[in-house]
Amino acid sequence: MEVVIGVADDLAVLAAETIEAQLRRRPESVLGLATGSSPLKVYEELIRRHRETGLSFSRARGFLLDEYVGLPAEHPQRYRRVIAEKLVDHLDWPADQVVGPDGLAESLPRACTEYEEAIAEAGGVDIQLLGIGSDGHIAFNEPMSSLTSRTRVKSLTRQTRQDNARFFGGNPALVPGHCLTQGLGTITEARHLILLATGSEKTEAVHQLVEGPVSARWPATIMQHHPHVTVLVDEGAASHLEFADYYRQTYASKPAWQGL
Numbered sequence: 001m002e003v004v005i006g007v008a009d010d011l012a013v014l015a016a017e018t019i020e021a022q023l024r025r026r027p028e029s030v031l032g033l034a035t036g037s038s039p040l041k042v043y044e045e046l047i048r049r050h051r052e053t054g055l056s057f058s059r060a061r062g063f064l065l066d067e068y069v070g071l072p073a074e075h076p077q078r079y080r081r082v083i084a085e086k087l088v089d090h091l092d093w094p095a096d097q098v099v100g101p102d103g104l105a106e107s108l109p110r111a112c113t114e115y116e117e118a119i120a121e122a123g124g125v126d127i128q129l130l131g132i133g134s135d136g137h138i139a140f141n142e143p144m145s146s147l148t149s150r151t152r153v154k155s156l157t158r159q160t161r162q163d164n165a166r167f168f169g170g171n172p173a174l175v176p177g178h179c180l181t182q183g184l185g186t187i188t189e190a191r192h193l194i195l196l197a198t199g200s201e202k203t204e205a206v207h208q209l210v211e212g213p214v215s216a217r218w219p220a221t222i223m224q225h226h227p228h229v230t231v232l233v234d235e236g237a238a239s240h241l242e243f244a245d246y247y248r249q250t251y252a253s254k255p256a257w258q259g260l
């Protein structure tokens with residue numbers, strides 16, 4: 001696991017650079033997309049690169065991490081719609097090459113199985129972008145999620161509904177109680193995981209993710225078992241990291257050609 005401590009704009013550039021390098025190496029790459037506020041600067045940077053340097057997404061595939069259950073297709077917080085607005089609609093990325101779990105499916109368990117199959121048929125995810133919840137969730141894998149879980153229906157905790165209420169006019173009761181989410185087992189099959197976290201609300205979650213014991217209590221800690229993880233954090237999110245000086249030193253002495 002590599003930890004990079006920096007300012008949010010620079011971290012977003014690092015993530016975008018890595019995605020660009022992947023797409024230039026293999027235009028038909030598979031990208032794992034996250035919603036929430038953490039990846040937004042990365043998306044802005046990718047859009048800029050598309051406009052200014054011709055970075056193309058036309059042959060790429062994209063898979064969303066999760067989706068609320070039951071939000072109508074036109075709801076502004078439906079994750080498929082959010083990702084279209086924040087990213088896909090601004091690129092040369094055909095809309096049908098970016099998919100998410102179907103929170104409106106007649107059979108939710110079948111939608112979950114089909115989603116797993118679609119990811120496998122695409123050859124798996126090359127780079128997975130991630131945020132982290134203040135309770136240590138990734139995607140919507142809440143505390144006590146099975147560390148080997150697959151895509152499934154989950155109930156959201158009161159904390160997550162409270163945290164996400166800002167997208168629903170500040171009212172936690174309007175945040176759906178259920179979601180479909182890739183499991184921890186699904187996410188950790190991606191070949192490179194890049195997690196972004198900024199701000200002091202993420203301090204404890206980031207400390208646990210990087211330095212805590214692997215435990216379902218803090219689901220993101222499963223990433224410690226993955227061979228290629230990059231954690232991009234600002235000073236606020238990094239402020240409880242016991243080994244922060246070591247991470248800074250290591251990153252400062254890293255050869256430029258190595259990338260993330």
Ligand SMILES: N[C@@H]1[C@@H](O)[C@H](O)[C@@H](COP(=O)(O)O)O[C@@H]1O
Nearest residue numbers: 035036037038131132133139140
């Ligand atoms: N399902 C999403 C997660 O994928 C995201 O990582 C988390 C953090 O969100 P933010 O980046 O807005 O802090 O929120 C939501 O619950």
